[in-house]
Amino acid sequence: MRLVLLGAPGSGKGTQAARLKTALGVPHISTGDMLRAAVAAGTAMGLKAKAVMEAGQLVSDDILLGMLEERLAQDDARAGFILDGYPRNLAQADALDQLLLKIGQPLDAVIKLEVPNAAIIGRCEIRFKAEGRADDNPDTVRKRLAIYAEQTAPVADFYARRGKLQVVDGVGELDQITARIRHALQRKPAVTD
Ligand code: AMP
Secondary structure (H helix, E strand, O other), X not given: OEEEEEOOOOOOHHHHHHHHHHHHOOOEEEXXXXXXXXXXXXXXXXXXXXXXXXXXXXXXXXXXHHXXXXXXOXXXXXXXXXXXXXXXXXXXXXXXXXXXXXXXXXXXXXXXXXXXXXXXHHHHHHXXXXXXXXXHOHXXXXXXHHHHHHHHHHHHHHHXXXXXXXXXXXXXXXXXXXXXXXXXXXXXXXXXX
């Protein structure tokens, strides 16, 4: 299974991907986690990304594509993957299409988790207190939501036009949301123009 999880920051992509990976038998690839690991390790890429991430902005497409290409070349991704946090704009969606074409691994499905902004802001506040992620402070979350609306929301339409998108309600108990995603993965999505 080759799956992309779309959704605003705090919509539950990471939580749901961690639950789905065992059931689907594929790795959870989070570009945010990979970048945070690079920042923590103090690599050259991490040093470049740190300030951009703390400001709630997007790290450059080139860095992301290189990082993703390397990750997808690893053995465990041969069986498929759950991609969380990529693509975040139309250029990345195009680049992903081309990369997957090149490695002969087209996407099977794209799930978008739908959560109202008010709930997102509340969830990120809780995560900010629990984990202390600088980009979860309320002002930065608002910025990240604006970037999501402007740059990432069109990615859902990109996949809807290709007949890959399923929209899932991301509000409720975790088990309920996981069940909704698994159910959606069994359905055939509609193609929109
Ligand atoms: P996330 O954990 O997915 O919310 O990502 C945390 C931060 O990492 C984002 O706010 C961006 O600064 C950066 N990031 C993660 N994925 C991407 C991406 N696909 N493109 C650009 N920046 C990204």
